[in-house]
Amino acid sequence: MLLEDNMRILFSSQEISQRIMEITKEIDDCYQHNDAEKSSPDYKKPVALCVLKGAAFFFTDLMKELHTDFEIDFIKISSYGSASTSSGKIELVHDTYIDVKGRDVLIVEDIVDSGNSMAYLSAELKKRGAKSVRIATLVDKHERREQNIVIDFAAFTLQQGFIVGYGMDYAEKYRSLPAVYEIMI
Ligand code: IMP
């Protein structure tokens, strides 16, 4: 896909791979206790939950590096608003296949901005009886944060700016770029 004049590279694919290797170590350390519980008859694997569509690229790269044996699942939520801002009204568009009751859930998200989507999703998973809910995000973007949420694992932090590529879009464009770009819109 061709780049446009209003875009500049922010995180190269090499930098992304490097950060993924680093946070997979943190994630593996965090879920180590699951190994010790494996012999228990009612043991269930932790669940890695990909938030579609934006996190899909990050999710598959992350899963390939992790040693922890996660069961994977997918969810789609949408927040109505313009192409670059969320409205805070979140809707569940496609639900999980797995029943999360009693499971350790790792949400894998592309970017946490206001935090409304992650606040909604963590509360929903806890309401359904998830044993634990943690958040891994490719980018933790600070400027517009409205919710006081804990991000357990973040590959990158960003103060401000609208970014695309490596799964992330602007009006459904640029998802397939292998690196992350800032776009001036
Ligand atoms: P939040 O609910 O405001 O935290 O918004 C989260 C969602 O908005 C993310 O999962 C993205 O899908 C989208 N989003 C927020 N900032 C950006 C951005 O810079 N680029 C692409 N999508 C974004």
Ligand code: MG
């Ligand atoms: Mg998203």
